[in-house]
Each structure stands twice: as structure tokens, then as C-alpha cells.
Amino acid sequence: MRDRLLAAEKVKAIDWRDGALYLLDQRILPFEEKWIAYTSAAGVAEAIRSMVVRGAPAIGISAAYAMVLSARARIAEGCDWQAEWEEDYALLADSRPTAVNLFWALGRMRDRLDRLKEDADPLAALEAEAIAIHESDREANLTMAQLGVDLIRKHQGNAQTILTHCNTGALATGGFGTALGVIRGAFIEGMVERVYADETRPWLQGSRLTAWELANEGIPVTLNADSAAAHIMKTKGITWVIVGADRITANGDVANKIGTYQLAVSAMHHGVRFMVVAPSSTIDMNLASGDDIPIEERDGSELLCVGGQRVGAEVEAFNPVFDVTPADLIDAIVTEKGIVERPDTAKMAQLMCRKRLH
Numbered sequence: 001m002r003d004r005l006l007a008a009e010k011v012k013a014i015d016w017r018d019g020a021l022y023l024l025d026q027r028i029l030p031f032e033e034k035w036i037a038y039t040s041a042a043g044v045a046e047a048i049r050s051m052v053v054r055g056a057p058a059i060g061i062s063a064a065y066a067m068v069l070s071a072r073a074r075i076a077e078g079c080d081w082q083a084e085w086e087e088d089y090a091l092l093a094d095s096r097p098t099a100v101n102l103f104w105a106l107g108r109m110r111d112r113l114d115r116l117k118e119d120a121d122p123l124a125a126l127e128a129e130a131i132a133i134h135e136s137d138r139e140a141n142l143t144m145a146q147l148g149v150d151l152i153r154k155h156q157g158n159a160q161t162i163l164t165h166c167n168t169g170a171l172a173t174g175g176f177g178t179a180l181g182v183i184r185g186a187f188i189e190g191m192v193e194r195v196y197a198d199e200t201r202p203w204l205q206g207s208r209l210t211a212w213e214l215a216n217e218g219i220p221v222t223l224n225a226d227s228a229a230a231h232i233m234k235t236k237g238i239t240w241v242i243v244g245a246d247r248i249t250a251n252g253d254v255a256n257k258i259g260t261y262q263l264a265v266s267a268m269h270h271g272v273r274f275m276v277v278a279p280s281s282t283i284d285m286n287l288a289s290g291d292d293i294p295i296e297e298r299d300g301s302e303l304l305c306v307g308g309q310r311v312g313a314e315v316e317a318f319n320p321v322f323d324v325t326p327a328d329l330i331d332a333i334v335t336e337k338g339i340v341e342r343p344d345t346a347k348m349a350q351l352m353c354r355k356r357l358h
């Protein structure tokens with residue numbers, strides 16, 4: 001299955017070459033495929049903030065490369081380059097608050113620098129670390145896809161009708177996706193009849209990105225309004241809701257794109273299984289529960305305007321872009337270290353002690 005999964009890796013959103021970070025501009029997909037080259041950490045921080053690049057793992061990978069760009073520029077400037085590198089670190093850490101992969105990747109880059117032998121080349125070491133972070137996310141996607149497919153097979157086998165939310169595919173990761181990776185794997189194995197993709201208001205990751213990724217590969221996909229999800233669960237024979245995550249806490253609570261929580265409540269009501277797929281870099285064992293997760297609120301204009309055109313009345317808009325699904329609504333969390341069914345604090349702690357399966 002691994003080879004067939006690798007052959008399905010067609011789209012990518014992040015490219016590190018010729019000493020620059022290239023990002024596929026996700027603000028204008030699916031109408032235009034435009035790559036932007038970044039050569040400074042400040043540029044990458046702005047790309048994360050403005051969502052040129054988005055999705056928890058992709059944000060972390062981009063930040064890691066940004067720290068290489070920072071080191072190159074700061075070393076060239078001379079003086080106390082590490083102090084200025086720390087300023088870039090803080091700038092990146094401030095770009096988006098919810099996805100913990102950002103802080104995890106930045107932490108790994110700083111650790112690499114701290115462990116550096118005196119005569120070692122810091123730039124080469126940081127670049128190797130960023131590439132390792134990128135590669136290991138790609139590997140994690142492959143492992144999670146295989147584990148997720150096995151889990152589906154264990155419960156129901158073929159003929160899955162799956163509902164998903166946001167975009168968790170190649171555009172959001174270093175490989176071919178977390179939740180969308182499992183869906184891709186299940187399709188390759190002949191197990192998927194149809195995928196329902198929530199449009200994911202207000203940024204439309206579902207209609208612009210997920211529908212585009214799935215349609216490009218010939219995976220049967222139907223787009224629906226977020227508010228149609230409960231009706232679809234009731235009438236369309238949904239077997240699984242499969243989503244990604246931006247931060248999972250020590251008790252198994254999951255922060256993900258706004259609207260995920262109501263999907264989990266609905267899934268429980270309709271007896272539909274609920275799977276979360278995320279690499280261990282998304283797990284934050286420092287937070288006891290989802291109540292502690294900082295939830296990003298973005299500008300109200302994202303709600304009040306569509307395609308740059310004002311559609312809402314002249315009122316204030318509240319735009320939290322993530323929510324927290326409590327662990328007791330989740331059937332399984334699939335990671336590259338293994339699967340946790342019916343997550344709780346003890347099971348999450350056991351999972352984090354395990355080695356990666358690849």
C-alpha cells in the first residue's frame with residue numbers, strides 16, 4: 001500500500017530549493033496556482049499570518065525553514081546573530097496562536113542550535129533539521145494513512161461514505177495529508193464511495209482546497225454547506241467523519257477548524273464514527289485540557305465579505321476560527337505512533353511514550 005500511497009503524492013504546497021522557501025499561495029486557489037518565493041523570516045511570518053500557507057503541519061514546516069533563512073541573514077550581518085535570530089523566532093511564534101506544530105517546530109530548531117558542537121556550521125545544522133522536520137511529516141502521513149485505513153477496515157470494511165471538514169490534505173502538510181491522507185488511502189484500497197466536503201466557512205478551505213484536491217485525483221466528492229452536515233449524516237449513510245487537528249491536549253481534547261465540535265456532537269447523535277488524524281507534533285502534553293488552548297479570532301471581514309465583496313450588514317462580527325471537541329466525543333485519534341481509541345489522559349500518555357511506527 002505504501003508504494004500506491006506514494007504514487008498518489010501529486011500536489012505539494014512547500015518547496016525548499018536554491019536557498020529560498022517557495023509556498024503555493026492558498027489564498028487564490030483553485031483559480032490560480034502561483035508560487036511565492038520567500039527569503040526572509042519576516043516574509044514567512046507574514047505568509048503564515050495571511051494564510052498563504054495554512055494547515056497545522058505546513059505552518060510548522062514553513063516556520064522551520066524560516067529559521068534557516070533567519071540564520072543565513074543574521075550570520076551575514078555579523079555581530080550577535082543569535083540574539084537577532086531569537087527576534088525572528090518570536091516574530092514567527094506570534095504569527096498564529098492555535099496550531100501547536102508551529103511552536104513544536106520552532107522549539108526543535110532552537111534545540112538543534114543549543115546542541116551544536118563548537119566547531120559545527122550552524123546554518124548547515126539548521127537546514128538539515130528543517131529538512132528532517134519536513135521529511136518526517138511526510139513519513140507520518142504515510143503511516144497514519146495505513147493505520148487509518150486498517151481502522152476503517154476493522155469496523156466496517158468497504159463502501160465508506162465519509163464526511164470531512166476544512167482542508168487536511170497535501171496543501172496542509174508536508175506529505176499527502178492527515179485526514180485526507182486516510183481518505184486517499186481508503187480510496188486507493190477501493191473502500192470509498194463518496195466524500196462529502198464541508199465548505200468550511202468563512203475561509204472556504206473545503207470548497208476551494210479539499211474539493212480541488214479530491215476532484216484532481218478522481219475521488220468522488222460532493223460539496224455541502226457546513227450547516228447541511230447533520231442532515232447529510234441522517235440521510236446519506238455517512239459511516240465516518242474524518243478530520244485533522246491543530247492541537248490535541250493531554251486528555252485527548254482536540255482543537256480543529258471551527259465547526260468540528262458541532263460535527264462531533266452530530267456524529268454521536270447519529271451513531272457515526274468520529275476519527276481525528278494528526279501527527280504527534282500536534283499533541284501538546286503541556287496542556288491538561290482543551291480549555292487551555294488559545295483560540296485564534298480573525299478579522300470579522302472574513303465573515304462579512306465574500307470574494308472581497310461585502311455581503312453582511314453593518315454589524316460587528318465574531319470570527320473564532322477554531323473550536324475544541326471534547327475527548328469523549330471522539331472514537332479514535334490516529335497518529336504515526338499508533339491509534340488511541342476513546343482517548344483519555346492515561347491513553348494519551350501511553351501513546352506519547354511509544355516510538356514512531358516508521
Ligand SMILES: CSC[C@@H](O)[C@@H](O)C(=O)COP(=O)(O)O
Binds near residue numbers: 178205244257
Ligand atoms: C492537516 S491540517 C489539520 C488542521 O490544521 C486543519 O484541519 C485546520 O483546521 C486548518 O486551519 P487553517 O486555519 O486553514 O490553518
